[in-house]
Amino acid sequence: MQNFRNYYEILEVSKEASTEEIKRAYRRLARQYHPDMNPGDKLAEERFKQLGEAYEVLSDSERRSQYEEFSSFWKQKGFRGRKGSNGRGGLSLEDLDFGEFRDFNSFVDQLLNRRREASNGKASPRSRPVTEDPYRPAKTKTAYTVQTKSSRRDAEASLSLPLEKAYTGGRERVRLEDGRSLEVDMPAGMITGQRIRLKGQGIGGGNLYLRIEVQPHPFFKLQGDHIVCRIPTTPAEAALGGVIEVPTLDGLVKMNIPAGVQPGQRLRLAGKGYPVGQNRRGDQIVQIEIVVPSRLSDRERELYAELRRTETLNPRADLPV
Numbered sequence: 001m002q003n004f005r006n007y008y009e010i011l012e013v014s015k016e017a018s019t020e021e022i023k024r025a026y027r028r029l030a031r032q033y034h035p036d037m038n039p040g041d042k043l044a045e046e047r048f049k050q051l052g053e054a055y056e057v058l059s060d061s062e063r064r065s066q067y068e069e070f071s072s073f074w075k076q077k078g079f080r081g082r083k084g085s086n087g088r089g090g091l092s093l094e095d096l097d098f099g100e101f102r103d104f105n106s107f108v109d110q111l112l113n114r115r116r117e118a119s120n121g122k123a124s125p126r127s128r129p130v131t132e133d134p135y136r137p138a139k140t141k142t143a144y145t146v147q148t149k150s151s152r153r154d155a156e157a158s159l160s161l162p163l164e165k166a167y168t169g170g171r172e173r174v175r176l177e178d179g180r181s182l183e184v185d186m187p188a189g190m191i192t193g194q195r196i197r198l199k200g201q202g203i204g205g206g207n208l209y210l211r212i213e214v215q216p217h218p219f220f221k222l223q224g225d226h227i228v229c230r231i232p233t234t235p236a237e238a239a240l241g242g243v244i245e246v247p248t249l250d251g252l253v254k255m256n257i258p259a260g261v262q263p264g265q266r267l268r269l270a271g272k273g274y275p276v277g278q279n280r281r282g283d284q285i286v287q288i289e290i291v292v293p294s295r296l297s298d299r300e301r302e303l304y305a306e307l308r309r310t311e312t313l314n315p316r317a318d319l320p321v
Contacts, residue, residue, distance in 0.1 A: 003104040004076055007054035007067065015068075015079075019059060024277060026055040030193055031224045031274075036216065052193045056112060059195070063111055070107055113154075155202035156209045163217040166190040167249045167274065174210070182208075189275030190214065191222075219247065225282030226273045232291045233257065248272045248284055255286065263290045 008015050011025045029051050031037070038044035057063045071079035157176065165172075169188035175181045182201060190196075194212040201208035214222075221228045231246055241259030245252045248269065255269060265288045273282025296304065 004071075005050065005054070005104065006076070007058050010050050010054040011058065017058075019061070022055065022058050026051060026059075027189075027191055027194075027276075028224070030055075030191055031222060034192065034222075036192075036221075037223060048193075053108065053112075055193075056195065057108070066111060154206040154209065156211060158213060159196075159210045160213045160215055161190065162215050163220060163222075164249060166212070166214045176208075184210070220249065222274060223285070225276045226285050227282065228285045228287065230287045230289050232289045233261070235290055235292060238262075238288070238290045246284075246286055257288070261288050263288060 008017070011017075011022060011029065013021055013025045017025070030048065033044045033048040033051065035041075035045050035048060057067050068079060159174065165186075167189065169186045169190065171183060171185050173181055174184050180201075182198065184196070184198065186196065190212045192212060192214045196210040196212065198208040198210065200206075219229055227249065229247070231244070233244065237244065237257065238261050239259065241257050241261065243254050243256050246255045246269065250272065253269065253272065255267065257267065261267075267286045267288065269284040269286060271281050272284035275281050293300070
């Protein structure tokens, strides 16, 4: 079968994987191959797209059942035929002639209700959802405006969130373009590309799917399950070490930096990273930057001059010339 993609291999899970196992695998790999983590890497970008497609199919029991029936119909390796439907209204071999699809892409396009543009053959949604209102952290309840896309009985919308909100999750009000306002219980640790299903909130009683986009943060950066940040220190702090305060997504925490810490050295705050499942978190990686003052008081100048006269370090002693 032309263009066939084994979604289980793409997500690195077994064919018997549970929905929760599929979700964990997608989140782990999506962070690894996210374009923000691999700027300019076209292979990583393509892998990220394949991960999203695989998750979109396998995380939905009806789509997963149809995908497996399609695969067994075309006798793809590792798929065995089954009788009957999935018991939840999904199509079975008795309901659909899989032979009508000329290749795998045409099947997936119909399964995900995508259309292909005649000019380049690429699949695209019927309309691009947009987010109208940004999240404002000063509010306890935040209204978002999103543009929905009808798809038979389902609808899709894009929801852009700041990192802090994606991290904490919680109950929020979402305002749709058709005038409806919904209370949504969003999970903690959301990532870009994740889809949240609101059962019965689509067109004519279908489902509404919120596609999550996490906005870049000016201080924190996600790297897999870890959060990376840069912390400036003074030359004295770096030389003598001591306790400093470091921002985290939970607020300020105290961290002890060792004496003689070097520029670019990375220190670890265990368990202060991004959530992984319900009971585990990654770490926060703190990269040290040493900031040299551009202006000195008279007293500071005297002390630096005295230090220069007495210091024993010669940083140019081992230059290879």
